[in-house]
Amino acid sequence: MKFRDIRDIVDWNVYWLLFMLAxxxxxxxxxxxxxxSGDALYDMAMAIPTILAAQFARSTVIFLxxxxxxxxxxxxxxxKTPVLSSLFEDRSLPSDFKSSFSISVLYGVIISFLIVxxxxxxxxxxxxxxxxxxxTPPLWQRFLYSFYVGVTEEVVLRFFLMTFLVWITWKVKKNSEGKATDAGIWxxxxxxxxxxxxxxLLFSREMMDPTIIMRVAAFNGIASMVFGWLYWKKGLEYSIISNITATIMIFVVFGSLVH
Incomplete structure (x- = not known):
């Protein structure tokens, strides 16, 4: 494969921007x-820097x-990634950017209210x-964490896993335009x-109360359906916006009201 072919496989500008964001x-x-994590982090056999470095390295590989x-x-x-693609292709923002942005924020707010x-x-x-x-953590920590949740969940769950699963269904059956079917995407x-x-549920069962774990899993499942729909119909950027909005509402806005 020639170097030019490698450069044309994906839009590397979008690739590295998403990677740095993640x-x-x-x-x-x-x-x-x-x-x-509290005392649990200090009770582990390995040193804290080693634990954090290992988790960071694992996440980096997943992102790549x-x-x-x-x-x-x-x-x-x-x-697709319509907003990022338009920026690097020297095109104007998508014509539906404002309406799609508003819908993403609105859905994020609705999800947060529903969960609370x-x-x-x-x-x-x-x-x-x-x-x-x-x-429980301070406001500034909750605010920063909201961006982690919004970006990481969408990159890993939607952009990676959902796209891969949609591709599998696409290999089985395509629509008249050669794309994935609605049934396959759903x-x-x-x-x-x-x-x-x-x-x-599996990874949190030893660190959190079972009722809280089940609740978080259920709420995440509901929100995941909405974010998946946004990724499908609008693009990755809008699912990220909606996820960040929902998380900020829960962790920052509502969280500040109860503390």
Missing amino acids: EFSLLAALPYAITM VGIFTGLYLGKKVGL ILDTLVFTRYSESLLLYLT LSIIMVSSIYSVVY
């Missing part, structure tokens, strides 16, 4: 993550592979408030939502 989001999450997968397979199945209402009116009857638990959205909830 890496910076990891750094932004550290203060919140350390605070929430995931972003490439999203760009490369996304072109085939019709999933369900947590407050329903689940707190059986266990402590999820909102109180998640918003199946992928549901699968990503389910996988995320199950993985969260």
Whole structure:
């Protein structure tokens, strides 16, 4: 393969911008993550810098592979990054940018209200408030962590995993335009939502109260459906915007009201 061919595989400008954004989001999450881990982090056999370096390296590899997968397979199945692509192609922003941006923010706000209402009116009857638990760290840590959640979840779950699953369904059946079918995309959205909830349950079962874990997994599953739809219909940037909006509303706005 010639060097020119390698350069044309994906838009490397978008690739490296997304990668740097994801890496910076990891750094932004550290203060919140350390605070929430409490004594558990100090009880581990390895030194804290070693643990953090290992987790950072693992996430970096996932980002490198995931972003490439999203760009490369996304072109085939019709999933895109319209805003970033327009910037690097010296084009104006997409004509629907303002409306899509507004919809993304609105959906993020609605999701946050839904989660807080369900947590407050329903689940707190059986266990402590999820909102109180998640918003224990200082405001500045919660604010930075919101960007980590919004960027990392969308890059890994939507851009990487969802795109890969949509590509599999596309290989099985295409629509008349040669893109993935609606049924295939919805199946992928549901699968990503389910996988995320199950993985969260498995990896958090020894660190958090079981009722809180199940609640977080359920809420993440619901939100994942909306973010998946936004990625499909609007583009990755809008699912990131919506996710960040929802997380800021929960961790910063509502969190400040209960502390």
